[in-house]
Amino acid sequence: MSVISENTEADMRHRILVVAERLFRQIGYQKTTVADIAKVLQMSPANVYRFFDSKKAIHSGVARHLMGEVEQAAASIAAESGPAGDRLRKLLSTVHRMNRERYVGDEKLHEMVAIAMEENWDVCVLHMQQIVGAITQIVTQGAASGEFDVPDVAVAAGCTCTAMMRFFHPQMIAQTINKDGPTIDQMIDFILRSLGARTVAAVS
Amino acid sequence: MSVISENTEADMRHRILVVAERLFRQIGYQKTTVADIAKVLQMSPANVYRFFDSKKAIHSGVARHLMGEVEQAAASIAAESGPAGDRLRKLLSTVHRMNRERYVGDEKLHEMVAIAMEENWDVCVLHMQQIVGAITQIVTQGAASGEFDVPDVAVAAGCTCTAMMRFFHPQMIAQTINKDGPTIDQMIDFILRSLGARTVAAVS
Numbered sequence: 001m002s003v004i005s006e007n008t009e010a011d012m013r014h015r016i017l018v019v020a021e022r023l024f025r026q027i028g029y030q031k032t033t034v035a036d037i038a039k040v041l042q043m044s045p046a047n048v049y050r051f052f053d054s055k056k057a058i059h060s061g062v063a064r065h066l067m068g069e070v071e072q073a074a075a076s077i078a079a080e081s082g083p084a085g086d087r088l089r090k091l092l093s094t095v096h097r098m099n100r101e102r103y104v105g106d107e108k109l110h111e112m113v114a115i116a117m118e119e120n121w122d123v124c125v126l127h128m129q130q131i132v133g134a135i136t137q138i139v140t141q142g143a144a145s146g147e148f149d150v151p152d153v154a155v156a157a158g159c160t161c162t163a164m165m166r167f168f169h170p171q172m173i174a175q176t177i178n179k180d181g182p183t184i185d186q187m188i189d190f191i192l193r194s195l196g197a198r199t200v201a202a203v204s
Numbered sequence: 205m206s207v208i209s210e211n212t213e214a215d216m217r218h219r220i221l222v223v224a225e226r227l228f229r230q231i232g233y234q235k236t237t238v239a240d241i242a243k244v245l246q247m248s249p250a251n252v253y254r255f256f257d258s259k260k261a262i263h264s265g266v267a268r269h270l271m272g273e274v275e276q277a278a279a280s281i282a283a284e285s286g287p288a289g290d291r292l293r294k295l296l297s298t299v300h301r302m303n304r305e306r307y308v309g310d311e312k313l314h315e316m317v318a319i320a321m322e323e324n325w326d327v328c329v330l331h332m333q334q335i336v337g338a339i340t341q342i343v344t345q346g347a348a349s350g351e352f353d354v355p356d357v358a359v360a361a362g363c364t365c366t367a368m369m370r371f372f373h374p375q376m377i378a379q380t381i382n383k384d385g386p387t388i389d390q391m392i393d394f395i396l397r398s399l400g401a402r403t404v405a406a407v408s
Binding site for chain 1: 321329332359360362363364366367369370373375376379383384385386390391394395397398400
């Protein structure tokens with residue numbers, strides 16, 4: 001395949017995903033058909049199937065795109081300089097904010113996420129691995145500089161992400177919004193204490 | 205009302221709830237009617253409505269009973285003697301095990317919980333308050349004895365419960381079973397470190 005046709009293929013896949021995401025947001029995932037997507041692109045459904053072999057594959061692509069933006073934000077915070085504790089707080093707060101903005105209050109996108117969790121779990125696993133990866137990067141740096149004190153970096157990063165479930169998981173954000181419970185900053189303080197963060201420990 | 209008729213009323217409410225729970229388990233909450241419950245008890249639906257003014261009220265009663273058993277187990281562990289860290293580990297593990305046994309793998313009971321979360325949220329709030337209350341009791345004792353080191357007992361107890369969401373919340377237990385992530389013991393270690401537990405901190 002030449003470079004030009006490869007680019008064309010990537011471009012077509014991208015165009016299909018952009019249209020699919022728009023339709024999923026407007027009329028919902030369940031109600032959107034491959035024929036609807038094809039119609040907007042002025043092509044045949046058969047042509048769409050040349051690029052994605054099922055509606056589920058299109059769903060994966062759209063979900064990857066939405067989650068990918070959150071992953072990029074997390075990765076870029078992990079790559080910043082400055083104290084590990086500050087960056088970890090910024091990362092955890094940013095993931096919460098982006099997920100809340102994406103999936104809560106937007107019923108159509110919320111439907112898409114619920115379907116990803118039921119039928120396209122691999123996409124969610126990949127996303128969580130990326131987020132845990134960014135957390136691991138910061139915890140590793142914090143442990144190396146002596147800012148954190150953790151017995152096992154991988155376990156600490158996994159527990160940090162799991163402890164944030166109420167603030168990360170779209171269904172949990174939706175279910176707990178305006179409900180009693182710790183604030184996100186209290187939760188992050190609690191996590192930083194577990195990581196032995198010097199600045200938080202000094203407060204006690 | 206005399207003592208005898210009060211006892212009779214409490215007894216009738218109890219009998220209705222026992223039958224309702226059995227039917228909810230056998231045929232599901234949605235498919236069970238008040239008439240079905242009345243039939244088993246050989247009484248009229250109107251008579252059932254004398255004790256519970258709606259099917260929702262019966263649902264609340266059954267949910268309270270199921271959750272009440274978990275609350276009693278948590279309260280009795282909190283009332284035991286011994287190191288706070290050991291008791292907290294036992295309490296958190298017990299709540300996880302009881303919720304897993306109750307709601308995961310039993311689709312009918314899982315349906316009941318899902319409905320409680322959507323339509324009977326007050327029952328869930330009350331349950332969480334009870335569990336946080338038992339956790340608070342142990343954290344308070346640990347802080348008083350110097351075993352724990354926490355800046356704010358109430359916040360620490362709330363964060364402990366929230367950090368356990370993956371292991372406590374019926375929907376999250378079902379969704380994450382056999383999935384990657386920290387074990388419950390790793391998560392409890394992480395929490396104990398945040399509470400400044402001496403035994404866990406000594407390991408690092």
